[in-house]
Every structure is written in structure tokens, then in C-alpha cells.
Amino acid sequence: MNVIVRTASPEIAPQPADALDHLAEVLFHKMGTDGVYARTALYEDMVERLAALITRHREPGTEVMRFPPVMNRGQLEKSGYLKSFPNLLGCVCGLHGTEREIHSAVSRFEAGGDWTTSLSSADLVLSPAACYPVYPIAASRGPLPLGGLRFDVAADCFRREPSRHLDRLQSFRMREYVCIGSPDDVSHFRERWMVRAQDIARDLGLTFRVDYASDPFFGRVGQMKAISQKQQELKFELLVPLRSEEQPTACMSFNYHRDHFGITWDIVDAWDTRSSNEALCRCFHFRSSAALLCVLITSAFLLFFSYAGPE
Helix, strand or coil, rough: CCCCCCCCCCCCCCCCCCCCCCHHHHHCCCCCCEEEEEECCHHHHHHHHHHHHHHHHCCCCEEEECCCCCCEEEHHHHHHHHCCCCCHHEEEEEEEHHHHHHHHHHHHHHHHCCCCCCEEEEEEEEECCCCCCHHHHHHHHHCCCCCEEEEEEEEEEECCCCCCCCCCCCCEEEEEEEEHHHHHHHHHHHHHHHHHHHHHHHHHHCCCCCEEECCCCCHHHHHHHHHHHCCCCCCEEEECCCCCCCCEEEEEEEEECCCCCHHCCCCCCCCCCCCCCCCCEEEEEEEHHHHHHHHHCCCCCCCCCEEECCC
């Protein structure tokens, strides 16, 4: 397997100074790569406070799960991530050979050569979102109970989009509330959290507007997916003018994936009387780094909310 090690591309380097750069020294320590930073005590303290706030809004009957920063590669492939965001995925690789082959790679490095040509992919990928592992777990339990399932999940996530912008990290923490159930279950879940999230934002003094949005789908086909997503009103974002009104930061996002995960994982709602009773899923996401910037700049707080399942 030949592995190409890429550094900065023309699209991301060099970049002009950003309006939020003055916060970098108090929040992070550089680690040699844009978007991947060591976190300071101030950062960690405030993130813990945000996490406590998120927890206080957890609905009764919500099951808590915490995932590692990696997940099964086959499960993510089955979920369809490569069809939509192949350019953002990070795959775990390693030296998987005989002792002689591995020593050969190390010797090549010590001689100034490229040892990465000996790498091969493992059965793991870096989790691009905290919710992906929960769907196969829910499917393994059989038909959904009356009222569906709700989860509180979190993970350290990764998306390969190098940027100097502090509100767009490659390595970030994500917290989500996930609802899996019938159309009525997820519709009521969405209605509750659409109102609740905006109330939280107002309580924290956040200036915002809510608008239609789309995900960063890959390629020309992805552009058509993005247009369709907006036309069908499948995603909303709460936009905060951290830099300006013209270039707001998305601090909350509501995504509706319809029946994608229900069909993919054969998650069935036995209480649903439709002819097609695959479950719907909705998720409420929090990205801590952008949330913290909202706190420091506007005394506010980031919410990243999405939901998924069939119509």
C-alpha cells in the first residue's frame, strides 16, 4: 500500500490572519498541524462547564454512551459516509507485516527514506461524528420499544479539513442527543429541541439567526445533494456573527437524514403502522471548540443539532 503524506495544499496555505486569532494563545498550544491543538486549562475548565450545561438539559429516559475516537471501518462504510464525505475521512493505518518487513520500513526511515510506503489500512477509522456507532448498537437490540430510543453520546472526532480558523478544527469533541423512533417520535423530538436550543442561546446572550443550510458533500454530485438538502429543508443552522454578519459561524445545526440509518441498519419500529416502518433518527450535536469561542466572544454557547431517519 502506498500512502501519500500531504502537507498544506494551495487551497489552505497560506491563509490571512483571522479575527479570532487573538484567542489562540489562551486556548491552545500548537502541535505542528493546523486544526490540531493541545488544550489549555482555561479551555478544559470552560468545556467542562459547557458539558454540565448540556447534561442539565438531558431528557428523562435518555441512555448515556461515550465512544472512543475510533470506530469500525466496515460500519462507517456501511453507513454511507464515503459516498458523501470521502475527502474528510481519516483512516487508521499501521505496519502490518512480518518482523523483517517492519524492520525494513524502519531502516528505510533511518536512512532518510519514506517509511509510509509500507503502511496498510487497519479495520479502524477516526470517528467523523459521535452518533455513527450508536445505530448498529440500536439495531442489535431488535424492534424499538414504544416511544423509540434516546441517547446521549459523545466522542473525540476527526474531519480532514485543515484550517487555521479556531472554530473549524480537524480534531474536536462532539456531544449529541440522538432520537430513534417513529415519525411522531422524531418530529416531537425536533420540535422540543428547536425551541429549547434557541431558548438556551437567548439565555446566554447569543445574537443569532436560523437559516436553511447544507452539508459539505463532495464533488459535483455532492453539489446536487446540497441543493436538494436545502430545497427539502432538511438542515437548519443557528448562525452567530463571531466575525461578521456576512461570515457567521454555525453554532447549531438541525439535520434530518430521513430513513437512511433506519434502512441501512434495519432498525424497525414495531409500533409504526406504516407499510415501511424503518425507524427515523435525529441527533443534537455540540462541538466544544466553537462553543467555547461563543462563550468568550459573545457570552454564548455552541449547539450543533441534527436529526436523522425516514420521512
